[in-house]
Each structure stands twice: as structure tokens, then as C-alpha cells.
Amino acid sequence: MYDAIIIGSGLGGISCGAYLAKNRWRVLVLEKHSLPGGYATSFKRGGFTFDAALHVINGVGKGQNIYKFLEWCGVGDQVEFLKLQYFVRFIFPDLDIRLPSGDLGEVRSVLEKSFPQEKKGISELFKEAEIIYNDIFRFFISKTPFWLQLPFFPLLYRGLFPVINKTGAQFFNKHLNDEKLKATLIGNWGFYGLPPSRLNIICSVFPNLDFFKGAYYPKGGNQVMTNSFVNVIKENNGEVVLNSEVSSIVIENGRAVGVVTRKGEKFLGSKIISNACAEETFINLIGKEKLPERFLKRMDKMERSISLFCVYLGLNEEFTTKLENREDHAVFALNTYNLDEDYRWSMNCEADKAGFVVTLYSNIDDTLAKGNKFVMGIAQVQGFDYWRNYENDYLKGNKEEYNKEKERMAMLLIERAEKIIPAISKHIEVLEVATPLTLKRYTGNTDGAPYGWANTVDQGSPLNRMSQKTPIKNLYLSSAWTFPCGGQTPVIISGYRLGRKLSGR
């Protein structure tokens, strides 16, 4: 009998597991894949280490706010986080701008230099953003149960409450006029899955401000970070079992009491925590008949986050020798300042028009490739519906058409990336591609969603995000599908908050 059984070893699951194990809970994590981490995994090909997902992570410098969550989960000093010089570089049609990482004052002065007419607005926007940011952080770490805070919410969070139902666009419009500046502040909308016109305030303000305060990359790759949580679980008498898919959650008298795996093993636990996708958890592992109709109706109407298309590139030594750009990490190229238009292109998988991000991993971490070789990634946010057309054949193993389309898009993106970083295609040693169907297959997330439920105003605020507590007693969620939202640091916050709530410590 375990104190907690965790379904899935994504960061939301293992952060909760690490917190509980550290607090003497007997923890069992069951993971269907052969590696722990979900999206937060790395894979090796031909001597190169590629991250399946991660580009950049926020606020994990020693003493910074997110670092505190890592410390509370016991992994604070287990990973070396390399600080990026620039959080991001944006290449728009007629603007090429780098936003520094680590100093808000520097970010402001870069913006003021490019948009001098908006100096006052920039100053006001950063002032209000900092107030909202501090309120969100206070809410994340507050030990008072949410239901007790609710009646006093407007008083407790005076900065956050008035904007809680506002979009990023409404917030930017309040302070700024210049459309180019607004796009520059959140040209990386793909990190949150929605353009500012639909993105809730938490995602518009908290992570981006945190990235400006410090953007990082874990030395050795994302798997190193994941493994540090796994180690804490194991060092504290917990178990992390791989290749072990949960096929159902056992419910007795309306309470979750255990799980059954595909192999037919049954494990009993006092608390069951699902890190798996919400629809997988409720529909496949429990069954609609065991859930309240109101809950199912609401879930049925909810919108999932947009997916991603990824190209992983291992480049030879000649490429590195000739590479002039040794300062950038994540470079976004956008064809428009109209981020709604960019979102439409992404949803329709118009790979020739939609923005994309090139990540030059080896510029910050030379341990990812042997010798002087180079690891690079290209990613584009893409809607799942386009790929749904290929899904039946893909699942049957008839991948000819799918592979053709995958290759066409990968080549097109490499060609577009070569306008920023020359001669990539001449130096490729390893080329791997993941589509939204790949993301779905590896993690079981519906529609290959990277961020769980879409971060809209209606389903992404503390007041309306799907709760970590579920309609089934003793069953909880800790993932991108619940509070606070998707992204690697938010799901660690999800795990920490649940661990603290359950353990009472």
C-alpha cells in the first residue's frame, strides 16, 4: 500500500512525487514510456543529445522565484542552470531585436531605444506587470486554502484581481499604442499557445517577466533536470517504474483506491495523482459513467492548447567553425506583427508563413554534442486538425503520405531558418522530426497538446482553471491540464502545490 501513486512521470508528476517523498510519503510513479519526463526528456542520436521539447526555462537562477520551488522539491542544487545572455531575439519584417535576460532595467532600455515615443507607456507597463507578477507569485506560494482566500481575493491580490479576466492584448493596449512594440513584448506567444488577444493575463505577464529576469538552460539537457526529481523520489524510498502503463484507476465507493496497469498488476494507494492528460484520466482510466454529468459537459466544451512541429538537427564541425552567431539561443522569425494572423497560419499549418523559432543549443551548452559539433532545433506552433487527416493511416503504420508531408515541412523550415543561420542544410549529420502526432503518441496528451487546456481567459485563471482536486475523492491532478497552466516551471508549481496540500507541510 502506497501513500501516493502517481500516473505519469512528466515534471508535474515527479515534482509532486519528490515533494511527497521528501516528506516521508511512500511514493510510486508509474510511467508508460521507457524514459521518465514526458515532454521533459532528451534523446541521443549519432552522438548528439536533443531535448524533445525544452528551449528555455524561466526563473531558475539561485535565489530566483522558480528556484525556490526546485529547492522545496529537493532538487535545488542538483542541476546547473546556464544563464542565457538574451532571453530571445525577434526577427520581424523590419525589426531585429534582442531582449536580454537577467535585468529588467536592461530590457526596458532596449525597448525604449527602439520605441522612444512609448517611453512612458513602457515604464507604466513594467510597473503594473511587476505588481501583477508579485501577486501571482504570492498566490502560488500561499498556504491558505483557495476557498478561504476566495472571499478576500480582491483585497489580498489588489494588483491581480482587476485584471484577472483580462487578456494580454487588453493589458498591452492599456499602456501602449505601437503595434510593433506590443508584438515585440510577446512575439514568443507560441510558448503559451495563444496570441495575446486570447491569452489570459497570468501567461501574458508572469512567465515572460520571469524570462526577462532570467532565462536559462539546464546543462546537459532537459533529461538531467528530470532525473534530478526522479533521484529525490528514489533516495527517499520511492519507486519510479518505467514501461508501466496504467490502464484504469480503481474506484470503490466513490473513492480512488488504486490503479491497474496494462500488464494486469494492481497497486493500492491512499491518494492517486494523475499527471496524464485530463481526458486520458477521466475518460479512459475512469470512464464517463463514474463522473458527474456537469463535470463532463464542462470538459467537453474546453479547448485544448495548440500543438508543435519540431525539427532536431545535429550539425558537423565545419558548420560550427563557420558559425558567426555565437550569442543567440532562441531566435524567433515572424512574418507579421499581427499575432492573430500568425496564430491563424499556425493553426492551419501554413509552414511557409507562420513564425518559427530556431534554437542554437550548442551556443550555451557544449556538452550536447561531441567535439565541435552543434545541436540546433527548429520549432513551429501548429494546429492538430491538419495532422488529424493523417492519423488513421499513421496509427495503422501506413506512413508514406505522412512521412512525405513531415519531410516537406521540415525542409521548408530548414530553408527558412537558413535565412537567419546560413548553410544549415550542407552540414546535417542527424535530422529527426516530430509532428503533433508524435507528441501525442509519446505522451498520450490529446491532440499532442503541450500546455494542457488552452490558456484562455475562460479556462486559465486561478478562478476557473480545472482544479487539482477532482470529482472523485482521493484523486488529484498535477500537470499542464490543471492549475496553474502548461510549461515546465508551471507544472513544477502544480506538483509542489499539490504535494504541500496533501502532506500538510
Ligand SMILES: Cc1cc2nc3c(=O)[nH]c(=O)nc-3n(C[C@H](O)[C@H](O)[C@H](O)COP(=O)(O)OP(=O)(O)OC[C@H]3O[C@@H](n4cnc5c(N)ncnc54)[C@H](O)[C@@H]3O)c2cc1C
Ligand atoms: C515541443 C515543445 C516545446 C516546449 N518548450 C518549452 C520550453 O521551452 N519551456 C517550457 O517551460 N515549456 C516548454 N514546453 C511545455 C512543457 O514541456 C510542458 O507543458 C510540460 O513539460 C508538461 O508537463 P506535464 O507534467 O503536464 O506532463 P507531460 O510532459 O505531458 O507528461 C505526462 C506523462 O504521463 C505519462 N502517461 C500518460 N498516460 C499514462 C498512463 N496511462 N500510464 C502511465 N503513464 C502515462 C506520459 O508518458 C508522460 O510521460 C514545450 C512543450 C513542447 C511539446
